[in-house]
Amino acid sequence: MRKEFRAGLVCPTAGLAPGVTQANLIALPRDWAWDMLLYGQRNPQPCPVLDVSDPGVPSTVLAPGADLRTDLPLYRIWRDGALVDEVPDATAAWRDDLVAFLIGCSFTFETGLLAAGIDVRHVTAGCNVPMYRTNRNCRPAGRLHGELVVSMRPIPADRVADAVRISARYPAVHGAPVHVGDPAALGIPALDRPDYGDPVEVRPGELPVFWACGVTPQAAVVASAVPYAITHAPGHMFVTDVPDSRYQV
């Protein structure tokens, strides 16, 4: 998949390369790296840090030989907290002072949900997962602050416990849901208008289940007016070489 993305393929990564861990990317100037690493420590459910690069080095122990500037399907470029570009190759936007953080992604435990016979709607529908900003603030760290972002999967009421149990075994990729059933309690006005990704159908007998999402650092980039950042585009993740089992407890 990394080779195809490097060659120009652009698509969401849910359901691709099942069995290996996927990761969110956020690369920030060195001067902001302490704030980001501490933001991850203080908010481990939305921001579980799987690896941190050395400054300016676009590589990771999670996938030796991969290039973080080219091997994701789609990138977002941010200046002063504003989205300024979306590109399939971030080489021109890369800087020598950037520290790259790879953050766990809930796509990782979808393999376990599917294996248990739980439909993952956005995979079945062939679209991106719906993601929403919430009314819950993360614990600030230095200059970084912002709200929790969640992903949503509709789960049949009689499988909610299974979905919790299965995802809870993967705390490094967001773990158990943060909320079950009531979008309004999270400040989400309408499920059919996600802030990121695509809407999916919630069928009768299903509950919307919300997991912490690795787009949360992008919300912090906006709220905190970070001077410069490169991130993945929501749902367009970095596919690592690490088997899911590494993060199973």
Add this chain to the structure above:
Amino acid sequence: MRKEFRAGLVCPTAGLAPGVTQANLIALPRDWAWDMLLYGQRNPQPCPVLDVSDPGVPSTVLAPGADLRTDLPLYRIWRDGALVDEVPDATAAWRDDLVAFLIGCSFTFETGLLAAGIDVRHVTAGCNVPMYRTNRNCRPAGRLHGELVVSMRPIPADRVADAVRISARYPAVHGAPVHVGDPAALGIPALDRPDYGDPVEVRPGELPVFWACGVTPQAAVVASAVPYAITHAPGHMFVTDVPDSRYQV
């Protein structure tokens, strides 16, 4: 317990305040804080970071109202990688540029072992847990490097699986053992001469079981010649207000 330690009581903390989380302390100059936080991210089994203070602020969200300079039973003061003092009160040694890290401690899951009827030898014997430097190096982070330190508990062969299962549920306080049964494979020449703490008897039918230990950052202070640090004395932990269940998965 914190009040008694503040008043001058000095003793190891294993078995005290059962049901709440205990923590290792390492306070480093701000200039070294990035290295330490990254060392924790890269070595989460020995160095699971539970909280990080703001520079110069000797308090923690893990125990509102506590003073990290006085509320541990015994402290170690380090200069240029050498142990220079051991004191029951670190107020005079505190500096405004110190960032305090609280790191998970295996004493936390001993409550679960005891509840399952597994004898915790150092608690029964009323002594400190034995701890050993190993031949395994941690993954370096910036200027920090050093070997893994482990704690050891003798476990009856027919309860080893239970001890693994119970401790594995607490990854934030070192989780499952790193090794079962063979001290030589970890480079430990003699179980009766621990590098820290007290020796305990390993009885016939028992295996020595080794868990990653929060003294590992102190080994890094030595190996990396950190210019200044304040830590807890091994086995003399910070008792938090956080119930063990917070860290159970």
